[in-house]
Amino acid sequence: MLKEYLSENNIIIKEEIEDWEKAIALASSPLLESRKIEKGYVEEMIDSVKRLGPYIVISPQIAIAHSRPNGMVNQVSLSLLKLNRPVNFSAGDYEATLIFVLAAIDNEQHLGILRNLAEMLSDEEKVRQLINAQSKYEIRNLLD
Amino acid sequence: MKFLVVCGHGLGSSFMIEMNIDQAVKELDLDPGTMDVDHSDLGSASSDMGDVFICGRDLADNVSGLGETIVLDNILDKEELKNKIEQHLQEKGML
Numbered sequence: 154m155l156k157e158y159l160s161e162n163n164i165i166i167k168e169e170i171e172d173w174e175k176a177i178a179l180a181s182s183p184l185l186e187s188r189k190i191e192k193g194y195v196e197e198m199i200d201s202v203k204r205l206g207p208y209i210v211i212s213p214q215i216a217i218a219h220s221r222p223n224g225m226v227n228q229v230s231l232s233l234l235k236l237n238r239p240v241n242f243s244a245g246d247y248e249a250t251l252i253f254v255l256a257a258i259d260n261e262q263h264l265g266i267l268r269n270l271a272e273m274l275s276d277e278e279k280v281r282q283l284i285n286a287q288s289k290y291e292i293r294n295l296l297d
Numbered sequence: 298m299k300f301l302v303v304c305g306h307g308l309g310s311s312f313m314i315e316m317n318i319d320q321a322v323k324e325l326d327l328d329p330g331t332m333d334v335d336h337s338d339l340g341s342a343s344s345d346m347g348d349v350f351i352c353g354r355d356l357a358d359n360v361s362g363l364g365e366t367i368v369l370d371n372i373l374d375k376e377e378l379k380n381k382i383e384q385h386l387q388e389k390g391m392l
Contacts, residue, residue, distance in 0.1 A: 205339070221308070
């Protein structure tokens with residue numbers, strides 16, 4: 154299932170990035186370009202972190218950026234920015250190398266993606282392989 | 298006993314924790330009929346919505362005002378969640 158959503162176009166690999174806001178913006182760019190989300194959704198995701206804190210860093214090295222859809226999401230979708238060097242979301246140990254962007258259109262339809270993401274990301278070996286992956290092909294091979 | 302999992306939007310991490318609670322309930326051999334789990338966003342959560350509130354450490358200050366709270370350091374860590382639920386139920390004399 155994750156393989157369907159995370160097409161090669163929706164994966165970006167980058168050495169490093171200056172700050173978390175740019176990380177969210179870059180991670181969202183494939184969804185923006187394919188019109189699955191509107192620009193306002195990206196702004197909302199960034200504002201959410203400013204307002205609520207680095208809660209999107211759900212586990213060491215893993216962030217799942219998301220927000221309320223508020224009409225700015227056209228299609229349930231997922232993208233991934235994989236950095237080679239982590240970016241800090243806040244002081245403390247809130248840093249991430251895997252930055253997912255989840256776009257939900259309501260409270261239900263994205264739960265399948267989340268279920269699969271949670272299963273994959275609770276497997277430490279798999280997370281290690283994702284962090285070390287150097288190509289989109291390698292990343293896609295690790296997905297269900 | 299009702300667990301209410303709270304996160305920023307009620308869309309993402311709270312659902313992941315809810316999944317893991319279901320699993321912890323099985324592993325601790327608790328009667329699923331007596332354990333109710335739901336998730337909510339921070340803005341809509343109120344004290345009457347659960348007996349125990351569960352959240353990530355970043356929301357701990359906001360959620361602790363609702364009632365008894367279990368705070369998770371790592372939202373995806375099933376062991377941490379299971380141990381903290383077990384400890385809570387032991388304190389309540391339910392285990």
